[in-house]
Amino acid sequence: MDTDATVHKILSGYDTITVVGASNAPAKPAHYVPEHMQQRGWRIVPVNPRGGIILGETAYATLADAPPPGLVNLFRPSGHTPDFARQAVATGASALWLQLHIESEEARRIAEEAGLLYVENRCLLVEQRRLGLDAPRF
Template identity: 40%
Template sequence: MTHVNPSDDEIRNSLRAARTIALVGASDKPNRPSNGVMRYLQAEGYRVIPVNPAFAGQTLLGERVFADLASIEEPVDIVDVFRNSQAALEVVRAAIAEKERLGIGTVWLQIGVINEAAGREAAEAGFAVVMDRCLKIEQGRLMG
């Protein structure tokens, strides 16, 4: 079965309701897409928590970097996955483990991140699942 993304209205509602986004795979390099998406989302008023074990404990764009979702101590509305397709399942499973504690409602796999098993497991866990789309592009298109 191939994953079907939520409708534009459902995505728009998720984006409107969201306050905090955990960006898994955040980069400290300004020319990397994850860094640009983080900057954009911050400018749009979202709190973006960077997740990357290589930079854990450091600060990125004014936010403390966490090693993983389990280390985050406050509610997260959306988990945005900037990892390769193979790593997406591991991130989804971490999101499932932290779903209740963090209040995660949406798992978002960026453009090019396609993992049907991850999408299926996330949907079965009750997440809204967006796959193979850019959060920045969709936010601009639906909310701009």
């Protein structure tokens, strides 16, 4: 499946986004991207080791602590993504999305070998706007 088809399948097939590296700092993409998606109807499940509340939602310290994810969205450096890809697989995720400027051949291999949909180096906000999609209603 080509990347554009995968992007469309993910944005039209998941109503919840588990955001690893979510931030409370409004100027950071890890805050304003999930905030935008939340405003378009997606439920955001923030994952941040500091915990607390992010975008009005309880932030979980680890991916393993969060409710079982479908779509995992990573805002972590490329070098950290293989470990998060393994965690996504272990928690039963079915899609892994690495944000803009985040790429990893190893994370791709881990995700694809486990059958996850995989996108890297793309921004959820940009792709949502490009496709004009809102969160699916199931």
